[in-house]
Amino acid sequence: MRTLAKQIHRVALENPETVVDLAGWVHRIRELGAVSFVILRDRSGLVQVVLPGKVDFTLESVIQVQGTAALNEKAPGGAEVRATHIDVLSAADGDLPFAVSGDVGKMGLDVILDHRSLSLRNPKIRAIFKVQSTIIEALSAFLRSQDFTEIKTSKLIGSGTEGGTGLFEVDYFGRKVFLAQSPQFYKQTLVASGLERVFEVAPAYRAEKHDTPRHLNEYVSLDVEMGFIDSERDLIELEKSLLASIFEEVLRKNADELALWNATVPSPDLVAQAPTVAHDEALRIAAQELRDKDGSAKPGTSLTSAFFEISPEVERLMCAWALREKGIDLVFVNEFPRRHRPFYTYPSSATHTMSFDALFRGLEITTGGRRQNNYQALLEVLPKFGLNAEALKDYLDIFKYGCPPHGGFAIGLERLTQKILGLANVKEASLFPRDRKRVAP
Amino acid sequence: MRTLAKQIHRVALENPETVVDLAGWVHRIRELGAVSFVILRDRSGLVQVVLPGKVDFTLESVIQVQGTAALNEKAPGGAEVRATHIDVLSAADGDLPFAVSGDVGKMGLDVILDHRSLSLRNPKIRAIFKVQSTIIEALSAFLRSQDFTEIKTSKLIGSGTEGGTGLFEVDYFGRKVFLAQSPQFYKQTLVASGLERVFEVAPAYRAEKHDTPRHLNEYVSLDVEMGFIDSERDLIELEKSLLASIFEEVLRKNADELALWNATVPSPDLVAQAPTVAHDEALRIAAQELRDKDGSAKPGTSLTSAFFEISPEVERLMCAWALREKGIDLVFVNEFPRRHRPFYTYPSSATHTMSFDALFRGLEITTGGRRQNNYQALLEVLPKFGLNAEALKDYLDIFKYGCPPHGGFAIGLERLTQKILGLANVKEASLFPRDRKRVAP
Numbered sequence: 001m002r003t004l005a006k007q008i009h010r011v012a013l014e015n016p017e018t019v020v021d022l023a024g025w026v027h028r029i030r031e032l033g034a035v036s037f038v039i040l041r042d043r044s045g046l047v048q049v050v051l052p053g054k055v056d057f058t059l060e061s062v063i064q065v066q067g068t069a070a071l072n073e074k075a076p077g078g079a080e081v082r083a084t085h086i087d088v089l090s091a092a093d094g095d096l097p098f099a100v101s102g103d104v105g106k107m108g109l110d111v112i113l114d115h116r117s118l119s120l121r122n123p124k125i126r127a128i129f130k131v132q133s134t135i136i137e138a139l140s141a142f143l144r145s146q147d148f149t150e151i152k153t154s155k156l157i158g159s160g161t162e163g164g165t166g167l168f169e170v171d172y173f174g175r176k177v178f179l180a181q182s183p184q185f186y187k188q189t190l191v192a193s194g195l196e197r198v199f200e201v202a203p204a205y206r207a208e209k210h211d212t213p214r215h216l217n218e219y220v221s222l223d224v225e226m227g228f229i230d231s232e233r234d235l236i237e238l239e240k241s242l243l244a245s246i247f248e249e250v251l252r253k254n255a256d257e258l259a260l261w262n263a264t265v266p267s268p269d270l271v272a273q274a275p276t277v278a279h280d281e282a283l284r285i286a287a288q289e290l291r292d293k294d295g296s297a298k299p300g301t302s303l304t305s306a307f308f309e310i311s312p313e314v315e316r317l318m319c320a321w322a323l324r325e326k327g328i329d330l331v332f333v334n335e336f337p338r339r340h341r342p343f344y345t346y347p348s349s350a351t352h353t354m355s356f357d358a359l360f361r362g363l364e365i366t367t368g369g370r371r372q373n374n375y376q377a378l379l380e381v382l383p384k385f386g387l388n389a390e391a392l393k394d395y396l397d398i399f400k401y402g403c404p405p406h407g408g409f410a411i412g413l414e415r416l417t418q419k420i421l422g423l424a425n426v427k428e429a430s431l432f433p434r435d436r437k438r439v440a441p
Numbered sequence: 442m443r444t445l446a447k448q449i450h451r452v453a454l455e456n457p458e459t460v461v462d463l464a465g466w467v468h469r470i471r472e473l474g475a476v477s478f479v480i481l482r483d484r485s486g487l488v489q490v491v492l493p494g495k496v497d498f499t500l501e502s503v504i505q506v507q508g509t510a511a512l513n514e515k516a517p518g519g520a521e522v523r524a525t526h527i528d529v530l531s532a533a534d535g536d537l538p539f540a541v542s543g544d545v546g547k548m549g550l551d552v553i554l555d556h557r558s559l560s561l562r563n564p565k566i567r568a569i570f571k572v573q574s575t576i577i578e579a580l581s582a583f584l585r586s587q588d589f590t591e592i593k594t595s596k597l598i599g600s601g602t603e604g605g606t607g608l609f610e611v612d613y614f615g616r617k618v619f620l621a622q623s624p625q626f627y628k629q630t631l632v633a634s635g636l637e638r639v640f641e642v643a644p645a646y647r648a649e650k651h652d653t654p655r656h657l658n659e660y661v662s663l664d665v666e667m668g669f670i671d672s673e674r675d676l677i678e679l680e681k682s683l684l685a686s687i688f689e690e691v692l693r694k695n696a697d698e699l700a701l702w703n704a705t706v707p708s709p710d711l712v713a714q715a716p717t718v719a720h721d722e723a724l725r726i727a728a729q730e731l732r733d734k735d736g737s738a739k740p741g742t743s744l745t746s747a748f749f750e751i752s753p754e755v756e757r758l759m760c761a762w763a764l765r766e767k768g769i770d771l772v773f774v775n776e777f778p779r780r781h782r783p784f785y786t787y788p789s790s791a792t793h794t795m796s797f798d799a800l801f802r803g804l805e806i807t808t809g810g811r812r813q814n815n816y817q818a819l820l821e822v823l824p825k826f827g828l829n830a831e832a833l834k835d836y837l838d839i840f841k842y843g844c845p846p847h848g849g850f851a852i853g854l855e856r857l858t859q860k861i862l863g864l865a866n867v868k869e870a871s872l873f874p875r876d877r878k879r880v881a882p
Contacts, residue, residue, distance in 0.1 A: 152644070186872070189882070190561065403531050
C-alpha cells in the first residue's frame with residue numbers, strides 16, 4: 001500500500017514505527033558524506049527522504065522507497081522518511097534538457113511545449129492544468145444543477161454552414177468534410193428537441209493563420225445553449241452565475257495553485273456587479289478611456305481617438321474602465337450591430353442584435369446571443385448574407401417543427417484559464433497546443 | 442417565472458389559486474366541443490392543459506400557457522392547468538415527417554437520425570441521452586474522487602504513430618496531419634509528467650470502412666491512465682469500481698429512463714464478482730460453450746469448434762458463460778498474445794501481455810493494459826513490429842526522463858450506453874453518428 005508525500009506528516013505523528021512505501025520522482029539530491037537527503041515528488045507534493053551514504057540514481061528518476069516516517073522540524077512539511085530500502089523503477093537520463101524546478105519565466109514557451117512530460121513536473125506549470133480540471137468540473141456541476149444535459153456532438157461536418165473559410169478540411173472516405181468551428185447548430189437542434197438546456201465540453205477548430213498570444217487553432221469550447229429566454233440578458237445572467245461558481249470552486253480547490261501564480265479570482269458579489277454596456281456605448285467609453293490615458297501620459301496633447309469595433313485594444317480599455325468603475329475587470333458588451341454578427345443572430349432593432357461578448361481581464365472570453373428561431377425570418381435574412389436556403393436545409397429544418405426562443409454562448413477554456421492565472425500566452429493553457437507551425441508533440 | 446410540468450401537482454396542492462406560466466411543446470390535442478385538452482411537454486415531463494373551445498395551433502408547436510393549477514385525478518400526474526391565455530411561440534408545420542410519440546421500434550434508424558430535433562422528442566429516445574449524460578457525470582465524479590485529473594489533449598496529430606492505416610487525413614495549412622485514434626500517448630505523457638492519474642472525455646476517430654451495429658467512425662472515448670500499477674489487474678479492479686459507480690448513478694438518476702427501455706443495471710456486488718479469464722482459456726471456454734449450445738440445439742451432432750481470437754461471437758459466448766457461472770454478463774479477458782497487441786504493451790511472458798478487454802452483455806466495451814515504460818525495452822521491440830525509433834521520437838522521449846510503471850484503458854461511451862439500455866445499434870447512442878455514408882446532419 002503506497003503512502004503519498006502529503007500523508008507522511010500524519011503518519012509520523014500517529015504511527016512513527018510503521019513501515020511506509022513511497023514512490024515518486026527524484027526532485028532534489030543533497031549528499032552530506034555519510035548521509036544523503038533526497039526530496040521525493042509525487043502527485044500530492046514533496047517529502048524528504050534520508051538515506052545512508054551516497055545516492056546511485058539521477059534527478060527525475062522514479063524511485064520506490066521503503067522506510068519509517070519521523071517528525072523533523074527542518075524537513076519540508078515537518079516530517080521525513082528514513083529509508084531502509086530504495087528501488088529505482090525508472091532511471092532518468094542524467095542529461096535533462098532543462099531543470100524542471102527552474103524559473104518558469106525563463107524556460108521559454110517552445111521548451112515547455114516540446115517537453116510536456118518534463119515541463120509539467122514544475123509545480124507552477126502543473127498548477128495551470130489543475131485549475132483547468134477544476135474549471136471543467138465546476139462548469140459541469142453548476143450547469144447540471146440548473147437542469148442542463150451534457151451532450152457530445154460530431155466534430156465532422158458535411159458542409160461549412162457559413163462558408164468554407166476558416167475551416168480545416170478532412171478527407172472522409174474520399175469525401176471532403178470539415179472540422180467543426182463550433183457545435184452551435186447541434187446545440188440549437190437539441191434545445192429544439194426538448195432537452196431545452198444543453199452544454200458541451202469539446203474541441204473546436206479555426207483554420208485561421210493568426211499567430212498571437214490570444215489564438216489557438218484548436219481549443220476547448222465550453223458551449224451552453226438554453227431555451228425559453230427573452231433576450232441575451234438572460235444569458236448574461238446565466239454566465240455571471242456560472243463564472244461566479246467556477247471562481248468559487250477554483251478558490252476552494254486550488255488555493256495553492258493560485259498562490260503559485262500570485263493570482264486571485266473575483267468574488268461572487270463582484271461578478272454580480274459586472275456591468276453590461278451596449279456595443280456603441282462601449283466604443284465611446286473606450287475612446288474616452290484612451291484620451292484620458294494619453295492625456296495624463298502626455299499632458300497637453302489632444303487626441304481624437306475613435307474605435308469602430310471591439311478590437312483587442314477596446315477589450316483592454318473596457319476592462320480597465322470596469323475595474324475602476326465597478327471594482328471588477330469583467331464587462332459584458334451587448335447590442336452588437338447587425339453587420340458584426342452572423343445571420344442567425346436575433347435582431348433587437350433594425351440595426352442591432354441581441355448578442356454579447358464577455359470581456360475578462362482585457363480579453364474576450366465569450367461570444368453569445370439569442371438566435372433567430374422563426375423559420376420565415378431566417379429565410380428572409382439569408383440573401384442579405386449571401387447565403388441560400390438549399391445549402392442550409394438541415395439547419396433551417398430545426399425551426400420548422402416548433403423551436404422555442406433560445407440562445408447560448410461559448411467560453412474558451414484556455415482563455416479563461418489564462419486570465420484566471422494571468423498567463424502571458426493562451427498556449428500556456430493548452431497541454432498540446434496547435435498553431436500554424438506546431439502539430440507535435 | 443416559468444413553472445415546469447412536473448411542478449404542477451404540487452402547485453395545485455399548495456397554491457391552487459396562483460396563476461402559473463407554462464411553456465413547452467404540444468404533445469397531444471383532444472377537442473371535445475366546448476372544451477379542449479392539450480398535453481404539454483417540457484423538459485421535465487407532461488402536463489394536461491384545459492382550454493375553452495377548439496385549439497388554433499398544431500401538434501409540436503411551442504406554446505406559452507397562462508392559467509391556474511388544479512387537482513384532477515383523471516389527468517396524467519393528477520393535476521392540470523386551466524388555461525386563461527395561450528401564446529404560440531413557434532408554430533410547427535402541420536405536416537410532421539413522423540409522429541414523435543410513436544413506437545420507436547417502427548421509426549427506422551435513418552428517420553431517427555435525419556430528424557434529431559423531432560426524434561428526441563420521443564421520451565424513449567431522449568432517455569438514451571439522459572443516461573449518457575449521467576454516465577459522463579458519474580465517471581468524472583468517481584475518477585476525481587480517486588485523485589484523477591481531467592485533461593484535454595489535441596485531436597490533431599502530426600504523424601500516425603502506428604502507421605497511417607485507419608486514420609483520417611486533415612489538410613492543416615497545407616500539411617498532412619491526422620485525426621487522433623486515441624489520446625493514449627498523451628495520457629502516458631501526462632502520467633510521466635507527475636500528474637500520475639488522468640482521464641479524458643473526448644472524440645476519437647477510426648477511418649475503417651466497417652458498417653456494423655457495433656462500429657462508429659467517430660465516437661466518444663472515456664480514457665483513463667494511471668501510474669504506479671503492477672499489472673493490468675490493478676486496471677481491471679479500477680474499472681470494476683468505476684463501472685459499479687456508473688451503474689449506481691444511472692439507477693439513482695435515471696430509473697424512469699431505464700424503465701422506458703425495460704433495462705436494468707448490475708449491482709455493485711455483482712460487478713465485483715465479474716470474472717477475469719486469460720485469453721487462451723477464454724477461447725477454450727467459448728468453444729465449449731458453442732459445442733454445448735449446438736449440442737443441445739441439435740442433439741447427436743458433434744462439432745469440433747475452435748476460436749483463434751476474441752471475435753464478436755466469442756464476446757457473446759463469454760458473456761453468456763459469465764452470466765450463467767457468476768450471475769453477471771461482464772467478463773474481463775486478460776493475457777492477450779503478443780501478436781494481438783500493439784508494440785507498447787507490457788509483456789507478461791515471452792508470448793503474452795499484461796493487457797485486457799472488458800466484455801459487457803456480449804460486446805467489447807474496453808481495451809486496456811499496462812504499457813512498456815522501459816526505454817531500452819521499447820527500442821528493442823520496435824523492429825519486431827516494423828517500426829523505427831526515428832518516427833517515434835516524441836513518444837520514446839516520454840520514457841527517457843523517469844516514467845513510472847503505468848497503464849490505462851478506454852471505454853466507448855456509445856457502446857456502454859447501448860449495452861446499459863439494450864439498444865440494437867450503437868448508432869442509436871450517438872446524437873449525430875458518423876459512418877461511411879453519413880456525415881449529416
